[in-house]
Amino acid sequence: MEQVKLLGNYTSPFNRRVIWALKLKGVPFEFMQEDLYNNKSELLLKSNPVYKKIPVLIHNGKPISESTVILEYIEETWPENPLLPLDPHERATARFWIKFIEDKIPIMFAFFLSIPGEEQDKAIKDWLEVLRTIEEHGLKEDKKFFGGANIGLTDLVFGFLAYQSEPMEEIVGVKLMETHSFPRLHTWAENFKSVSVIKENLPDQDRLKAHIKWRKEMLIGSAHPR
Numbered sequence: 001m002e003q004v005k006l007l008g009n010y011t012s013p014f015n016r017r018v019i020w021a022l023k024l025k026g027v028p029f030e031f032m033q034e035d036l037y038n039n040k041s042e043l044l045l046k047s048n049p050v051y052k053k054i055p056v057l058i059h060n061g062k063p064i065s066e067s068t069v070i071l072e073y074i075e076e077t078w079p080e081n082p083l084l085p086l087d088p089h090e091r092a093t094a095r096f097w098i099k100f101i102e103d104k105i106p107i108m109f110a111f112f113l114s115i116p117g118e119e120q121d122k123a124i125k126d127w128l129e130v131l132r133t134i135e136e137h138g139l140k141e142d143k144k145f146f147g148g149a150n151i152g153l154t155d156l157v158f159g160f161l162a163y164q165s166e167p168m169e170e171i172v173g174v175k176l177m178e179t180h181s182f183p184r185l186h187t188w189a190e191n192f193k194s195v196s197v198i199k200e201n202l203p204d205q206d207r208l209k210a211h212i213k214w215r216k217e218m219l220i221g222s223a224h225p226r
Helices: 011-024 044-045 066-076 088-113 120-138 153-158 162-171 181-192 196-200 204-221
Strands: 004-008 031-033 056-059 062-065
Touching: 004 011, 004 044, 011 066, 011 153, 011 162, 011 196, 031 204, 044 056, 056 066, 056 120, 062 153, 088 120, 088 153, 088 162, 120 181, 120 204, 153 162, 153 181, 162 181, 181 196
Parallel strands: 004 031
Antiparallel strands: 004 056, 056 062
């Protein structure tokens, strides 16, 4: 009998995308909550000795680290209910956009951690440019999801935008993802969250907001010690 464990953290968007993939594939798994800030488990340290981070998927005793690598592993190991297109060009396009947003996540965090002034003005400009690129080139008006009519790996990787942008912008005090500015992104986000597996496995917004607020205060405090 297959044994699947997921070492993760409730509020992590990287962990969340793996949960969605396993649920969409219908793969039973045991979720093991990790305390990343005070007490990482011996299993996590043993399973991911290089980065010591979540998520880690353990399949029949063998660990796989890094969320996008895990997603590819899930797709190859459980090919039913495919999350990547069959066409080679479409698969390459999906991987392009996955790499695009992974490369841009530091820009989002720069916006999140910015403080009012020139630093924040630049962070806002940079993140808006990322959002416009997605709006104009990543999403098509005639497609429900990134790859077409069905949800796929690209959507899972972009999924944090659908549920995390609003509380993050509220905490920063700057609204960027306005509906009139990014209509395709908003339509995609609503389509994404309407998928039953996604809807049933979204983090609680109050708990998420409290964590995001605490995380910002902690990171800014460590960057600007008194």
